[in-house]
Amino acid sequence: MDPLKQKFFQKSSEVKQEVKALLAEHSDVKVDEVNVGQVFGGARDVIMMLWEPSLLDPQEGIRFRGYSLPELREKLPVGKGKEPLPEGLFWLMMVDEIPTEAEVEWLSEQWQLRSKIPAHTCRVLDQLPTSTHPMTQFAVAINTMQTESHFARRYSEGMSKTEYWDASYEDTMDLIARLPHIAAYIYRRTYHGGNHIHADDTLDWAANLAHMLGVSKSEDFKNLMRLYMTIHADHEGGNASAHTMHLIGSTLSDPYLSLGGAMNSLAGPLHGLANQEVINWIFQMLNKLGTRDPTKEQITSYVEATLAAGKVVPGYGHAVLRKPDPRFIEQMRFAKEYCPNDDIVNVVWRIYEVVPPILQGLGKIKNPWPNVDAHSGALLVHYGMDQYSFYTVLFGVSRAMGVLASMCWSRALGMPLERPKSVTLDWVKQFLVEKQA
Ligand code: HAX
Numbered sequence: 001m002d003p004l005k006q007k008f009f010q011k012s013s014e015v016k017q018e019v020k021a022l023l024a025e026h027s028d029v030k031v032d033e034v035n036v037g038q039v040f041g042g043a044r045d046v047i048m049m050l051w052e053p054s055l056l057d058p059q060e061g062i063r064f065r066g067y068s069l070p071e072l073r074e075k076l077p078v079g080k081g082k083e084p085l086p087e088g089l090f091w092l093m094m095v096d097e098i099p100t101e102a103e104v105e106w107l108s109e110q111w112q113l114r115s116k117i118p119a120h121t122c123r124v125l126d127q128l129p130t131s132t133h134p135m136t137q138f139a140v141a142i143n144t145m146q147t148e149s150h151f152a153r154r155y156s157e158g159m160s161k162t163e164y165w166d167a168s169y170e171d172t173m174d175l176i177a178r179l180p181h182i183a184a185y186i187y188r189r190t191y192h193g194g195n196h197i198h199a200d201d202t203l204d205w206a207a208n209l210a211h212m213l214g215v216s217k218s219e220d221f222k223n224l225m226r227l228y229m230t231i232h233a234d235h236e237g238g239n240a241s242a243h244t245m246h247l248i249g250s251t252l253s254d255p256y257l258s259l260g261g262a263m264n265s266l267a268g269p270l271h272g273l274a275n276q277e278v279i280n281w282i283f284q285m286l287n288k289l290g291t292r293d294p295t296k297e298q299i300t301s302y303v304e305a306t307l308a309a310g311k312v313v314p315g316y317g318h319a320v321l322r323k324p325d326p327r328f329i330e331q332m333r334f335a336k337e338y339c340p341n342d343d344i345v346n347v348v349w350r351i352y353e354v355v356p357p358i359l360q361g362l363g364k365i366k367n368p369w370p371n372v373d374a375h376s377g378a379l380l381v382h383y384g385m386d387q388y389s390f391y392t393v394l395f396g397v398s399r400a401m402g403v404l405a406s407m408c409w410s411r412a413l414g415m416p417l418e419r420p421k422s423v424t425l426d427w428v429k430q431f432l433v434e435k436q437a
Pocket of ligand 1: 271273
């Protein structure tokens with residue numbers, strides 16, 4: 001058994017016993033109550049799922065196994081670069097331990113060894129028109145690789161429940177290993193005439209993605225990919241892509257089919273596609289104004305026009321957060337260090353000064369602050385990636401780490417089929433009548 005798998009087995013076996021004992025004693029203890037507003041309001045805040053890799057605090061933002069993003073920057077190995085390696089974060093999410101440099105090196109190597117994309121996946125992608133949205137291509141590619149699923153094969157051969165975690169672990173490792181290659185394949189076929197770039201086996205996982213994309217040869221772009229892949233990896237379990245993954249996985253659909261579904265969910269403009277929407281919105285504004293240095297007054301008018309047209313300001317607001325997203329702040333920190341004079345980065349910072357008071361003034365929005373998607377596009381444009389419709393694929397490569405880590409945990413703990421209750425409007429009306437009687 002490989003060292004990560006061994007640790008995961010040990011840790012999850014202990015936690016399984018702990019959960020069993022906890023449930024034996026406390027199953028009936030109430031953790032929440034649901035009101036009518038939540039039934040109609042997208043189940044905001046309803047506690048109904050276990051998600052081990054991370055927890056989101058409305059004020060402080062995301063914590064991975066208890067560590068905030070600045071803490072992770074201090075603690076996670078950086079390898080040959082200057083930013084924490086996503087390998088380290090994956091290790092932490094899986095086994096609740098900060099790995100050593102040697103352990104992340106081992107993981108980089110493992111992912112290289114497992115990274116070969118099936119030939120038929122490339123053939124299927126090559127059949128799609130290059131005008132196909134990259135997120136559609138990404139989800140298709142993930143589904144086509146399902147032919148390689150250990151979980152699906154072993155289930156059909158009669159695998160015991162006690163091995164579900166093991167087969168899921170193998171699929172998880174293969175999938176994460178392959179996703180940068182899939183993403184780069186999609187990028188190069190869509191925007192560079194299929195002129196693909198070979199992997200460089202001396203590089204870590206995120207740096208290799210940067211290399212295969214071929215956007216910029218600079219070391220800084222590799223550092224950006226390391227940061228990008230780390231901060232987008234997980235955001236607890238209730239967000240749409242994670243929850244989709246969990247729901248599909250709960251039917252014992254294998255990790256490939258579950259991740260394909262999660263990526264379709266990420267592709268919505270209120271979720272991951274917001275990174276594409278933000279940069280489109282910014283460039284539409286700059287084109288309309290005929291400047292790359294808009295004043296605060298000009299931005300204010302543009303924001304007001306967006307709202308008057310019945311649209312949302314992309315990159316602002318959040319279903320859980322009630323403060324500026326630490327993932328936004330991390331990207332701002334990166335930009336201040338690497339590209340403080342970039343004009344689009346400066347536009348993002350000026351928007352950050354202008355938008356929150358306007359949204360606050362609407363009186364209905366719960367969080368007027370920027371989220372992760374408000375900044376990422378400007379950094380990608382800085383290094384030369386101006387194909388906005390590709391941005392969500394990068395988000396997806398990163399998000400796969402968190403949702404797959406959680407799936408391993410769900411399988412190890414024997415999580416059941418997810419099946420919350422729905423009601424009809426008549427049911428609600430009747431309920432209210434009876435309540436008032
Ligand atoms: N611009 C304008 N209006 C906004 C808004 C924004 N950025 N954010 C929220 N509102 C509006 C809502 O549309 C809602 O209006 P109605 O009552 O008229 O329907 C009202 O304010 C209350 O919404 P809320 O309770 O504050 O926010 P929700 O939990 O319902 O929605 C969203 C959270 C993220 C979907 C929302 O803030 C939004 O649409 N933001 C813009 C899109 C975006 O940036 N999405 C990415 C979110 C982060 C993420 O998942 N990244 O992947």
